[in-house]
Amino acid sequence: xxxxxxxxxxxxxxxxxxxxxxxxxxxxxxxxxxxxxxxxxxxxxxxxxxxxxxxxxxxxxxxxxxxxxxxxxxxxxxxxxxxxxxxxxxxxxxxxxxxxxxxxxxxxxxxxxxxxxxxxxxxxxxxxxxxxxxxxxxxxxxxxxxxxxxxxxxxxxxxxxxxxxxxxxxxxxxxxxxxxxxxxxxxxxxxxxxxxxxxxxxxxxxxxxxxxxxxxxxxxxxxxxxxxxxxxxxxxxxxxxxxxxxxxxxxxxxxxxxxxxxxxxxxxxxxxxxxxxxxxxxxxxxxxxxxxxxxxxxxxxxxxxxxxxxxxxxxxxxxxxxxxxxxxxxxxxxxxx
Amino acid sequence: xxxxxxxxxxxxxxxxxxxxxxxxxxxxxxxxxxxxxxxxxxxxxxxxxxxxxxxxxxxxxxxxxxxxxxxxxxxxxxxxxxxxxxxxxxxxxxxxxxxxxxxxxxxxxxxxxxxxxxxxxxxxxxxxxxxxxxxxxxxxxxxxxxxxxxxxxxxxxxxxxxxxxxxxxxxxxxxxxxxxxxxxxxxxxxxxxxxxxxxxxxxxxxxxxxxxxxxxxxxxxxxxxxxxxxxxxxxxxxxxxxxxxxxxxxxxxxxxxxxxxxxxxxxxxxxxxxxxxxxxxxxxxxxxxxxxxxxxxxxxxxxxxxxxxxxxxxxxxxxxxxxxxxxxxxxxxxxxx
DNA sequence: ACTTACTTTGAAAACTTTTTCAATTAATTA
DNA sequence: TAATTAATTGAAAAAGTTTTCAAAGTAAGT
Numbered sequence: 001x002x003x004x005x006x007x008x009x010x011x012x013x014x015x016x017x018x019x020x021x022x023x024x025x026x027x028x029x030x031x032x033x034x035x036x037x038x039x040x041x042x043x044x045x046x047x048x049x050x051x052x053x054x055x056x057x058x059x060x061x062x063x064x065x066x067x068x069x070x071x072x073x074x075x076x077x078x079x080x081x082x083x084x085x086x087x088x089x090x091x092x093x094x095x096x097x098x099x100x101x102x103x104x105x106x107x108x109x110x111x112x113x114x115x116x117x118x119x120x121x122x123x124x125x126x127x128x129x130x131x132x133x134x135x136x137x138x139x140x141x142x143x144x145x146x147x148x149x150x151x152x153x154x155x156x157x158x159x160x161x162x163x164x165x166x167x168x169x170x171x172x173x174x175x176x177x178x179x180x181x182x183x184x185x186x187x188x189x190x191x192x193x194x195x196x197x198x199x200x201x202x203x204x205x206x207x208x209x210x211x212x213x214x215x216x217x218x219x220x221x222x223x224x225x226x227x228x229x230x231x232x233x234x235x236x237x238x239x240x241x242x243x244x245x246x247x248x249x250x251x252x253x254x255x256x257x258x259x260x261x262x263x264x265x266x267x268x269x270x271x272x273x274x275x276x277x278x279x280x281x282x283x284x285x286x287x288x289x290x291x292x293x294x295x296x297x298x299x300x301x302x303x304x305x306x307x308x309x310x311x312x313x314x315x316x317x318x319x320x321x322x323x324x325x326x327x328x329x330x331x332x333x334x335x336x337x
Numbered sequence: 338x339x340x341x342x343x344x345x346x347x348x349x350x351x352x353x354x355x356x357x358x359x360x361x362x363x364x365x366x367x368x369x370x371x372x373x374x375x376x377x378x379x380x381x382x383x384x385x386x387x388x389x390x391x392x393x394x395x396x397x398x399x400x401x402x403x404x405x406x407x408x409x410x411x412x413x414x415x416x417x418x419x420x421x422x423x424x425x426x427x428x429x430x431x432x433x434x435x436x437x438x439x440x441x442x443x444x445x446x447x448x449x450x451x452x453x454x455x456x457x458x459x460x461x462x463x464x465x466x467x468x469x470x471x472x473x474x475x476x477x478x479x480x481x482x483x484x485x486x487x488x489x490x491x492x493x494x495x496x497x498x499x500x501x502x503x504x505x506x507x508x509x510x511x512x513x514x515x516x517x518x519x520x521x522x523x524x525x526x527x528x529x530x531x532x533x534x535x536x537x538x539x540x541x542x543x544x545x546x547x548x549x550x551x552x553x554x555x556x557x558x559x560x561x562x563x564x565x566x567x568x569x570x571x572x573x574x575x576x577x578x579x580x581x582x583x584x585x586x587x588x589x590x591x592x593x594x595x596x597x598x599x600x601x602x603x604x605x606x607x608x609x610x611x612x613x614x615x616x617x618x619x620x621x622x623x624x625x626x627x628x629x630x631x632x633x634x635x636x637x638x639x640x641x642x643x644x645x646x647x648x649x650x651x652x653x654x655x656x657x658x659x660x661x662x663x664x665x666x667x668x669x670x671x672x673x674x
Numbered sequence: 675a676c677t678t679a680c681t682t683t684g685a686a687a688a689c690t691t692t693t694t695c696a697a698t699t700a701a702t703t704a
Numbered sequence: 705t706a707a708t709t710a711a712t713t714g715a716a717a718a719a720g721t722t723t724t725c726a727a728a729g730t731a732a733g734t
Contacts, residue, residue, distance in 0.1 A: 012690060023714045028692055038712060058460045059405060060690030062396040063719045070439070070460075077428065080421025088414055091442050100460060101440045102407070105428050123395045123407075123437060228619060256623040263625070282565060283620050286593040288600070349720055360684045365722055375682060397720030400689045 011052045020048035031056055062124070070100040071309060072125035074116060076134050076195075077105035081281060082251075082298065083131065086153060089302025090129065097310045099126075106134060113139045121146070127309045129153060132164075133198045149312040151305045155198045156322065163312070165305045165323040169199055169278065170206040172294055172327050176248070176276065177210025177218075183337050185245045185274075189220035191258065193250035200250065203278065207248075220244070228253045235261035243267055246274040246335075252281040255291050259334070275334040289333030297325050348389045357385035368393055399461070407437040408646060409462035411453060413471050413532070414442035418618060419588075419635060420468065423490060426639025427466065434647045436463075443471060450476045458483070464646045466490060469501075470535045486649040488642045492535045493659065500649070502642045502660040506536055506615065507543040509631055509664050513585070513613065514547025514555075520674050522582045522611075526557035528595065530587035537587065540615065544585075557581070565590045572598035580604055583611040583672075589618040592628050596671070612671040626670035634662050 017027045029037045030045040062068045075083050104116050127149040144159050152164040211218040224231045239261045249255040255277035269275050277284050280293040311318050354364045366374045367382040399405045412420050441453050464486040481496050489501035548555040561568040576598045586592040592614035606612050614621050614630040621628040648655050
């Protein structure tokens with residue numbers, strides 16, 4: 001473990017230059033691996049650096065270079081479980097390319113986004129990665145209007161120039177619906193998820209398309225309260241009088257609420273009702289019966305987003321703007337089909 | 338939504354000064370709400386600011402002020418679920434005090450911590466908050482040796498001067514063990530969690546203390562593989578030949594692995610075996626039977642850590658170094674006692 | 675009208691780097 | 705040996721703020 005500057009005396013590039021008997025310019029060159037410094041001098045400077053425990057001041061570098069090697073990550077403050085894997089992907093790639101991550105979270109409050117943008121602009125992040133499920137079109141427009149490189153994770157963005165990394169949920173639900181209708185299922189419902197409005201929209205489109213293909217109309221959207229406990233209570237009442245052939249939920253907690261509510265009302269899954277959770281999580285495999293779900297490559301979403309960002313920052317002309325990752329449907333014990 | 342500098346022309350404090358017909362000093366004073374600027378001048382400057390869409394450059398400010406209003410957060414890269422709530426607490430408080438958060442994650446690889454420290458020193462974070470379950474004593478020593486304010490979350494730190502916010506897991510497990518032994522339980526086991534070595538240590542101490550009180554020796558530590566699937570497979574074999582009166586696990590996934598393995602081997606919970614998960618999560622309530630657990634105030638751990646940090650940064654002499662938060666035992670359906 | 679005190683402003687230094695450009699030294703060639 | 709070229713180095717400017725100190729302006733008191 002190397003010597004640390006413990007604050008007793010600030011050590012700057014000047015101190016190092018003085019210690020090594022060279023000018024700042026030379027020290028700077030050594031720090032930045034410039035080839036044009038004599039081997040012997042380099043050695044002297046490097047010795048001075050370790051002797052003094054010098055660490056370049058990234059802030060001063062940022063000022064001089066007009067870049068911060070920091071990228072801002074904007075995510076909804078809820079649900080770190082799903083986000084967690086995305087963040088892990090992001091961070092692993094960021095580490096490779098030596099970028100720092102500044103974390104910004106949005107709650108649903110209206111004016112917050114503009115505050116966050118303000119903050120990001122002030123802090124001069126080199127780029128911004130946004131998980132965009134909760135952004136209004138207006139907010140996306142604002143974000144796009146400013147010149148910092150930007151990558152959106154999660155959903156296809158309408159704006160043409162926007163760069164985004166996403167999964168085609170519409171297609172996923174279309175395929176699922178199609179399959180089930182072909183199997184003769186008629187009574188298919190989708191549980192609404194208010195936390196993910198944009199994804200919800202895509203899912204709905206997919207289902208509707210599936211129904212349309214078979215000349216049917218989808219009318220099975222079920223609105224339920226927001227959090228697990230309320231939704232569980234609600235569903236517990238609901239399944240006293242209702243029963244469906246296939247129930248689709250977005251998040252694992254909703255699927256578990258359905259599972260519990262059904263079971264406790266004597267509706268057995270999968271015998272009487274098939275249950276599919278769109279977004280996979282480790283917990284869909286831990287519960288019994290295991291819940292059929294789509295594997296969403298969250299880690300890859302994060303990693304790719306960051307990779308694309310690094311390309312943008314290196315002016316490696318980013319040809320593609322849209323990176324679509326594929327899901328995998330995992331048929332487990334909560335479905336018969 | 339305010340005007341944004343869209344990068345066509347950089348607008349600095351100079352531009353504003355020029356536009357308003359004053360000197361930089363005056364603009365700076367306006368930005369920083371200094372009282373010594375005439376009302377009329379202030380108005381002129383403010384108009385210039387919105388006209389040009391000026392945003393102070395936080396990097397330049399950082400250099401001039403020798404502070405960054407950024408605090409570094411160091412957490413293990415695994416398990417954002419538990420961390421998520423801590424981070425939410427942190428971020429909410431950080432937002433109030435206008436601090437930015439730089440996210441650093443540690444994987445278990447050996448040399449990484451020193452790299453991260455390097456990085457934090459370079460980036461001149463005003464303070465560091467560390468979730469310290471995976472740090473070696475050596476690493477803690479290194480961290481303490483440097484002068485940046487530091488707050489540890491999670492566990493009591495040996496070093497005296499260290500500031501930490503934690504939950505007394507030892508006491509929690511002592512109480513639990515004591516209660517169960519009083520109820521006549523003899524065969525108590527603890528499932529090891531390699532991901533949280535320090536917590537593990539505390540838990541063990543607590544259990545041992547409980548056994549000691551009753552003049553018994555604890556010898557029920559069960560080592561299992563690391564991730565859910567492996568540990569589930571392992572336990573599935575294990576519970577073919579073994580059965581215990583009380584099984585204690587650290588994380589929800591382990592509890593679920595035990596629950597599933599037991600159930601599938603015909604051991605019913607709680608009738609034959611009591612199951613307790615130390616760290617509560619929403620999922621312990623979603624599974625059936627609901628798993629008894631300790632409610633850990635994760636959000637508060639994060640929020641308090643950040644609050645303490647802001648105090649340290651304001652030189653409000655922080656009297657207390659140790660902030661102990663209390664857990665709540667939640668008796669649910671996986672236990673008879 | 676003339677100090678005295680207070681309010682408001684600006685010039686310039688400081689914060690720590692990178693980088694350009696010119697200068698110096700060393701090496702090569704005629 | 706002188707002239708040319710190449711390799712190293714350093715001085716100084718630039719990045720965009722804050723802040724100190726002095727100056728200028730204004731009001732008040734004698």
